[in-house]
Amino acid sequence: MSLFRLDASITPATSQSRALADLVEAEWSAEHPDSIVTRRDLGTTPLPATTWRDIITSSGLDEDALSPDQREARALAATLADELINADALLLAVPLYNWGVAAHVKSWYDITYTDPRINGGALKGKPAVLVTVLGGNYNPGTPKEGWDHSTPWLRRVIEEVWGADLLVVQRQFTLVGVNPALDQFTDQAAEIKVAAEQLAAEHGRALAAKRQASAA
Ligand SMILES: Cc1cc2nc3c(=O)[nH]c(=O)nc-3n(C[C@H](O)[C@H](O)[C@H](O)COP(=O)(O)O)c2cc1C
Numbered sequence: 311m312s313l314f315r316l317d318a319s320i321t322p323a324t325s326q327s328r329a330l331a332d333l334v335e336a337e338w339s340a341e342h343p344d345s346i347v348t349r350r351d352l353g354t355t356p357l358p359a360t361t362w363r364d365i366i367t368s369s370g371l372d373e374d375a376l377s378p379d380q381r382e383a384r385a386l387a388a389t390l391a392d393e394l395i396n397a398d399a400l401l402l403a404v405p406l407y408n409w410g411v412a413a414h415v416k417s418w419y420d421i422t423y424t425d426p427r428i429n430g431g432a433l434k435g436k437p438a439v440l441v442t443v444l445g446g447n448y449n450p451g452t453p454k455e456g457w458d459h460s461t462p463w464l465r466r467v468i469e470e471v472w473g474a475d476l477l478v479v480q481r482q483f484t485l486v487g488v489n490p491a492l493d494q495f496t497d498q499a500a501e502i503k504v505a506a507e508q509l510a511a512e513h514g515r516a517l518a519a520k521r522q523a524s525a526a
Pocket of ligand 1: 319320321325326327407410444446447
């Protein structure tokens with residue numbers, strides 16, 4: 311059994327997305343103690359910004375016509391795709407930055423999507439958990455309702471483009487306690503945190519069980 315884990319926080323020491331993903335992973339590992347966990351940390355080790363361009367511009371070229379950069383870019387895409395395809399389950403932990411899909415996550419997605427196996431349906435039905443954390447609150451009626459352009463996009467590509475079997479854990483208001491302007495939301499944020507932690511554990515168990523069910 312194997313789990314692929316993606317982290318994308320640029321501040322891992324205080325990361326709430328990592329903390330939630332740790333809860334998911336703990337449940338997975340409790341059920342599958344011998345499982346391999348393959349890790350890719352885009353926050354601490356971003357992918358080169360030129361990789362995607364080098365792959366796209368190499369389209370249609372024979373191997374011997376590739377520049378060294380293009381060759382390297384194609385090899386990296388294959389490695390990233392292998393990490394997803396070879397795993398029995400996926401765990402992706404992605405914070406909201408500047409109201410959109412973080413550039414380093416989009417870059418990773420774009421590169422993997424150049425691999426014909428990924429855009430050809432190799433991830434169809436793969437069990438996955440997406441953890442998203444948001445500093446603010448985007449619920450209906452809040453001033454920033456509709457401004458989270460990360461979670462809906464991630465859902466769409468994971469569920470509809472990859473066809474993965476997705477569960478989502480979202481925690482809002484992680485900046486409460488960090489940004490004093492949000493102090494009035496302390497109690498609400500504490501409740502949200504507890505609920506997200508419970509859901510992370512629940513989804514971790516579900517992820518482990520799904521693999522068991524489909525492997526049986
Ligand atoms: C550069 C930067 C941009 C951010 N942009 C947003 C944002 O647009 N909306 C939001 O709700 N929170 C925003 N945040 C807050 C993060 O989403 C929040 O701190 C989250 O918990 C970070 O993930 P982590 O705890 O896993 O590191 C931003 C944080 C940073 C550092």
